[in-house]
Amino acid sequence: MQRPTTFADARASFEDAEFVIVGIPFDRTTSFRPGARFGPDSIRLHSWNFESYDLETGIDLEDAPVHDLGNAEEFGSSEDMVRTVREEIGPIYSAGKVPIVLGGDHACSPPVVEAYPANAPSLGVLYLDAHMDFRDNYLGDRRSHACSSRRILEKVGSRNVVVLGVRSVSRQEIEDNKGIGMAYVTAHEIAREGIASAVQRALNMLKTERIYISLDIDAIDPAYAGATGTPEPFGLTPRDVKYILGQAAPRLAGFDIMEVSPPYDNGNTSLLAARLAREAIVRSLAARRSH
Numbered sequence: 001m002q003r004p005t006t007f008a009d010a011r012a013s014f015e016d017a018e019f020v021i022v023g024i025p026f027d028r029t030t031s032f033r034p035g036a037r038f039g040p041d042s043i044r045l046h047s048w049n050f051e052s053y054d055l056e057t058g059i060d061l062e063d064a065p066v067h068d069l070g071n072a073e074e075f076g077s078s079e080d081m082v083r084t085v086r087e088e089i090g091p092i093y094s095a096g097k098v099p100i101v102l103g104g105d106h107a108c109s110p111p112v113v114e115a116y117p118a119n120a121p122s123l124g125v126l127y128l129d130a131h132m133d134f135r136d137n138y139l140g141d142r143r144s145h146a147c148s149s150r151r152i153l154e155k156v157g158s159r160n161v162v163v164l165g166v167r168s169v170s171r172q173e174i175e176d177n178k179g180i181g182m183a184y185v186t187a188h189e190i191a192r193e194g195i196a197s198a199v200q201r202a203l204n205m206l207k208t209e210r211i212y213i214s215l216d217i218d219a220i221d222p223a224y225a226g227a228t229g230t231p232e233p234f235g236l237t238p239r240d241v242k243y244i245l246g247q248a249a250p251r252l253a254g255f256d257i258m259e260v261s262p263p264y265d266n267g268n269t270s271l272l273a274a275r276l277a278r279e280a281i282v283r284s285l286a287a288r289r290s291h
């Protein structure tokens with residue numbers, strides 16, 4: 001694969017940027033099929049497909065304050081990754097900027113949330129995933145991608161996480177959650193009640209000032225995003241996720257896209273991930289500009 005230098009149109013300096021792209025090439029905790037460590041560069045490569053002008057907001061990404069910091073250094077263990085990611089992401093929040101993080105497997109998300117400063121406005125997390133990722137540990141690793149919503153909940157509190165799009169859980173995860181009470185909206189509920197009502201319900205549950213959105217690409221149906229480690233039928237559509245980003249944009253504190261696995265990709269999954277990253281940026285920027 002040709003190695004792209006940056007995400008398309010990310011021309012601003014770090015100082016001038018309001019959005020900072022960071023890649024995390026880590027997939028040591030994938031449980032079925034690996035490859036997500038190639039996600040950041042594949043998403044960058046495919047980002048060059050698109051026109052820089054956004055039809056709906058009138059924003060031209062060539063003029064948008066976006067910086068690409070590149071990829072975090074390669075890691076050893078998952079604990080090593082967690083430490084490095086916290087150190088990379090902390091200064092982005094502290095400078096008042098929005099991190100746009102490209103993974104990597106879903107183990108990369110908790111440290112991005114954990115880096116959120118204690119003195120910043122309150123933070124909730126909208127966790128888009130086919131899976132609940134609610135195991136306390138998986139094969140002895142508490143930092144596995146199968147434990148990510150649980151680690152995030154330990155940072156922001158059980159009332160401040162909503163999982164959206166879930167359709168694959170273990171009995172143990174449901175049992176564990178009975179005493180904890182993390183909210184979730186299943187993909188089946190979304191199909192029944194409609195995306196607008198389901199998203200409204202989820203956003204109303206998050207009483208926090210700001211929202212971090214973590215997108216496991218497997219939240220989206222494998223028909224659209226099959227290049228992922230653990231694909232699961234009956235998922236969301238790309239347009240559902242586009243809608244979610246638009247609704248959450250005024251409160252967006254950070255956004256990640258995890259679990260894109262280029263070895264299984266004909267290009268469509270990376271392309272969709274790149275487009276969704278651009279959508280998050282233009283929607284959030286439009287909301288910031290209107291204030």
Ligand code: MN
Pocket residue numbers: 106129131133145148216
């Ligand atoms: Mn996940």
Ligand code: MN
Pocket residue numbers: 129130131216218219230
């Ligand atoms: Mn998943």
